[in-house]
Amino acid sequence: MSLAIEIHGLEKHYKGFDLKLDLELPEGCILGLVGENGAGKTTAIKCLLGLVRPEAGQLRVLGRDLDREAVSAREEVGLVLEPTAFPGSMNARQIGKILSSIYRSWDAAAYASLLERLRVPVEKPLKDLSRGNRMKLSICTALSHHARLLVLDEPTSGLDPVVRDKVVGLLLDFTRDERHSVLISSHIVSDLEKLCDYIAFLKDGRLMLCEEKDRLLEEYRLVQCAPAELARIDPALIKGRRETDYGVSALVPEAAVPAGMHSAPVDIEELFVLMASGKRKEGGER
Amino acid sequence: MTILIDNRSGQPIYEQIFTQIRDQILSGALEEDAALPSIRNLAKDLRISVITTKRAYDELENAGFLYTVAGKGCFVAPRNTELIREEHLRQLEEHLTEVRRLADLCGLSRQDINDMLNILEEDET
Numbered sequence: 225m226s227l228a229i230e231i232h233g234l235e236k237h238y239k240g241f242d243l244k245l246d247l248e249l250p251e252g253c254i255l256g257l258v259g260e261n262g263a264g265k266t267t268a269i270k271c272l273l274g275l276v277r278p279e280a281g282q283l284r285v286l287g288r289d290l291d292r293e294a295v296s297a298r299e300e301v302g303l304v305l306e307p308t309a310f311p312g313s314m315n316a317r318q319i320g321k322i323l324s325s326i327y328r329s330w331d332a333a334a335y336a337s338l339l340e341r342l343r344v345p346v347e348k349p350l351k352d353l354s355r356g357n358r359m360k361l362s363i364c365t366a367l368s369h370h371a372r373l374l375v376l377d378e379p380t381s382g383l384d385p386v387v388r389d390k391v392v393g394l395l396l397d398f399t400r401d402e403r404h405s406v407l408i409s410s411h412i413v414s415d416l417e418k419l420c421d422y423i424a425f426l427k428d429g430r431l432m433l434c435e436e437k438d439r440l441l442e443e444y445r446l447v448q449c450a451p452a453e454l455a456r457i458d459p460a461l462i463k464g465r466r467e468t469d470y471g472v473s474a475l476v477p478e479a480a481v482p483a484g485m486h487s488a489p490v491d492i493e494e495l496f497v498l499m500a501s502g503k504r505k506e507g508g509e510r
Numbered sequence: 511m512t513i514l515i516d517n518r519s520g521q522p523i524y525e526q527i528f529t530q531i532r533d534q535i536l537s538g539a540l541e542e543d544a545a546l547p548s549i550r551n552l553a554k555d556l557r558i559s560v561i562t563t564k565r566a567y568d569e570l571e572n573a574g575f576l577y578t579v580a581g582k583g584c585f586v587a588p589r590n591t592e593l594i595r596e597e598h599l600r601q602l603e604e605h606l607t608e609v610r611r612l613a614d615l616c617g618l619s620r621q622d623i624n625d626m627l628n629i630l631e632e633d634e635t
Contacts, residue, residue: 252550253560396554421559438562442522489520 226251226287228373228405229272234281236267243267243429245281249422252402254395256416256437257409258496259426265409268426269377272407273303286373299328302366304376308358312351316344316361320368327369335368342390356387363394374398376408380415392418413493425496432499437492444495445487447474456482464498475499511540511547515556523558527566535575535586536594546576546584 229249236243243264249255257265270276272283274294283290288297310319316339324330339346342360350358359379366374374395380388392415398404410416416423417437424434433440444463447454451472454462457480465474475498481487490498513530515523534540546567547555553563567584570576574593576584613623 392557396557399560400550400554402550418557421561436559436561438523438559489518491517 227284228253228286229255229407230282230284231268231272232282234268234271234278234283236271236276236278238267241267241429243271245426245429245431247424247431247434249405249407251405252399253421254399254406254408254419255422255424256420257407257424257426258411258413258416259409260500261411263426264429265426266377267429269375269407269409273298273301273375300370300372302369302371302374304359304362304366304374304379306359306362306378306381308350308362310350313349315349316346316364319350319361319365323365323369329370331368331370335364338364338367342394356383359383359391360387363391367394367398372403372405374404374406374408376406378410379408380410380412388412388415391415395419413496414491417492423492425499427500440495441489441492443477444475444490445478445481446490446494446498447476447481447485447487448472449474449485453485456485464501466498466501473498513552513556515558524562524566524569527556527563528569531566531570532573532575532597535589536597538589540586542586542588544586545582546586548583 227248228251229247231245231247234243234245234247241262241264245264245268247255247268257268259265267276271278271281272285272290274290285297286300290297314322320330320332320335323335324332339361342364344357344361344364345353350361353361363376363379366376376395380391383391395406395408396419399406406419408416408419420437422434423437423440425432435443447457448471451467454465454472454474457474457476461477461480463475463477465472475490475495476487478487511531511534513527515526517523519526531540531546540546546552549563549567550560553560556563567576571578571584574590575587577587578584609623613619
């Protein structure tokens, strides 16, 4: 299987923040990039799109080297960024007209039918559209130039559940074609849980893990017990914990759960919250 | 074909797909040589990962329930009576293991279990 995205040895430094990243996305898959605000998700995406120049690293998009073939690489990448880059006074029809002279493979018919399907008002200026409609419009533009890779930065934040579900459906439809891939960043983990094949977890500019989503869910269990009981588990294996006066919840690999101890399946959201808090404690920051 | 995914059951998703398709093949609800949905389409319809769906299909194929035609997709393997018998025997063993465990808990002897079986048989006739 070829790779839609290859990031090797990426380094980007800002004052008080540095990002170091290695990441790969196989063609035909959806990769979710999660992390707290400021973890480096958007910086990683900007490097990948050539919007900022990293200090080091090799980046390839759809098999093309980003240093030498950035323009042809971008032709096949559908972008959804928030806020959108379009002027607020333009409407969907006018935006389509402009994009048709930017993208060589612009498909006006596909654009029109997508707008209709998602019921995006065509004649209303962008600034008067609701947030959901703006996002839908943005996705319509990304899907209308025969892109093979979609890159979405926080596409579902601030949307209501019904619209979010529609967005998820659109992305799933897009990847029915096995040459299509998606990179999506979000801190709304439950959306990613529905969507992704792989999940990458960024924290403070570092990749904590990148794993098949369902493997993650199978691999970890949530143990709930009294603090004293938790001593039966090797502390090195506890990936994160939450303590109250009445008991403790701990994230533990399935194999490390002692026989007879009560444990429950964990969802992705809980997994990341516990992992994030677990690591913070080790660093002594509290 | 019916497949219901329960995200809260704790049973791995590939296993849920595996058992549900297998049961429908064993019961005859899925007929021999019937085409199964493509891995990609099934994954997208069920809103689950492609990798997970592929894993379920792979295991069904390894267990002899499916066959793959390159470029065409997956199909229900011819009903292999041997295989079905094997599967039923396996389930029987599972149940018997459970019977033994419960019998030990209640302090029942092998003879007691035999008697129970006889009574059940008499009731049916």
